[in-house]
Amino acid sequence: MLYAQTTPADKRAAFRERLASGELLRFPGAFNPLSARLIERKGFEGVYISGAVLSADLGLPDIGLTTLTEVAGRGRQIARMTELPAIIDADTGFGEPMNVARTVQELEDAGLAGLHIEDQVNPKRCGHLDGKQVVDEHTALQRIAAAVDARRDPNFLVMARTDIRAVDGLDAAADRAKKLVDAGADAIFPEAMASLEEFAAIRAAVDVPLLANMTEFGKSELFTVQQLADVGMNIVIWPVSLLRIAMGAAGRALDELTDAGSLTAMLGEMQHRADLYDLIDYEGYNHFDTSIFNFTVAR
Structure with missing residues (x-):
């Protein structure tokens, strides 16, 4: 944490x-x-x-x-x-x-x-x-x-x-x-x-x-x-390298929004919400003080 x-x-x-x-x-x-x-x-x-x-x-x-x-x-x-x-x-x-x-x-x-x-x-x-x-x-x-x-x-x-x-x-x-x-x-x-x-x-x-x-x-x-x-x-x-890859992906996503109007077709290329929460240790914060951090991590 x-x-x-x-x-x-x-x-x-x-x-x-x-x-x-x-x-x-x-x-x-x-x-x-x-x-x-x-x-x-x-x-x-x-x-x-x-x-x-x-x-x-x-x-x-x-x-x-x-x-x-x-x-x-x-x-x-x-x-x-x-x-x-x-x-x-x-x-x-x-x-x-x-x-x-x-x-x-x-x-x-x-x-x-x-x-x-x-x-x-x-x-x-x-x-x-x-x-x-x-x-x-x-x-x-x-x-x-x-x-x-x-x-x-x-x-x-x-x-x-x-x-x-x-x-x-x-x-x-x-x-x-x-x-x-x-x-x-x-x-x-x-x-x-x-x-x-x-x-x-x-x-x-x-x-x-x-x-x-x-x-x-x-x-x-x-x-x-x-x-x-x-x-x-x-x-x-x-x-x-990671910045170039991230910016390349961001550019493609913006093009997809322009062309298709949504990012549904690109969901498989995204970091999942659960993976992000795991990386930033949402659970650790939740356990730290449940009287304050009383949310539930989505799965």
């Missing part, structure tokens, strides 16, 4: 232990707290919170328009609703190194298990669009050093994302990954890798956990979990 029973500190410790095992952890992207609970129910290892999804949820493009307050608030809502660890997209850290430090502590306080900070310039662009620009090496390393220095829980994961592959090539990505690790990054997110061989090259360059981004309609082929495990990836995210 209400929120997760596992504390943020315990989630972080368990996440770090599992990440150290070397297995590939699956983190689908949650577009709201309810979808995070569904990800847990379906047996995944963690929840990812995408900056692109947070922007889209506000009706905005993913070009650095969201604020730390908005991201931390939504991150808190999602992280507290699941027993799973949640990693959040912190874009470029929302400012200069001192801002990055504040970002880390705000997201720690919001209950997240970790974040990633990228090396793009502000305003940033979606990682799979052309025309990206990255900051110089010194600035990139300063961001990560500030993040590591600011965290209070040593188990809070500070991941460095580098977008330099699309700007200066694979060798530059491997070189920057090494230097980001030297600056204190616990893990590396090499964005927009073009092949399994490119993922393998980053794996050969650094000895920290690596994240693979399997976003649709982007620069990377959509590799399977097993393919990514075979080249040594440790986390795989599908950042926008």
Whole structure:
């Protein structure tokens, strides 16, 4: 009932232990707290919170328009609703190194298990669009050093994302990954890798956990979990997939309303009321205090 029973500190410790095992952890992207609970129910290892999804949820493009307050608030809502660890997209850290430090502590306080900070310039662009620009090496390393220095829980994961592959090539990505690790990054997110061989090259360059981004309609082929495990990836995210599927279904439903005047033909595609009530634990609330919550759950 209400929120997760596992504390943020315990989630972080368990996440770090599992990440150290070397297995590939699956983190689908949650577009709201309810979808995070569904990800847990379906047996995944963690929840990812995408900056692109947070922007889209506000009706905005993913070009650095969201604020730390908005991201931390939504991150808190999602992280507290699941027993799973949640990693959040912190874009470029929302400012200069001192801002990055504040970002880390705000997201720690919001209950997240970790974040990633990228090396793009502000305003940033979606990682799979052309025309990206990255900051110089010194600035990139300063961001990560500030993040590591600011965290209070040593188990809070500070991941460095580098977008330099699309700007200066694979060798530059491997070189920057090494230097980001030297600056204190616990893990590396090499964005927009073009092949399994490119993922393998980053794996050969650094000895920290690596994240693979399997976003649709982007620069990377959509590799399977097993393919990514075979080249040594440790986390795989599908950042926008559930939102895309949900919005696609919503569009089809609206078309059906326009064409048929009702949604009777689409009932089989909907989450049943009983399944929704089970997911949000109506029964638990009912049992909590029957003098107040005295409704009956429909079956």
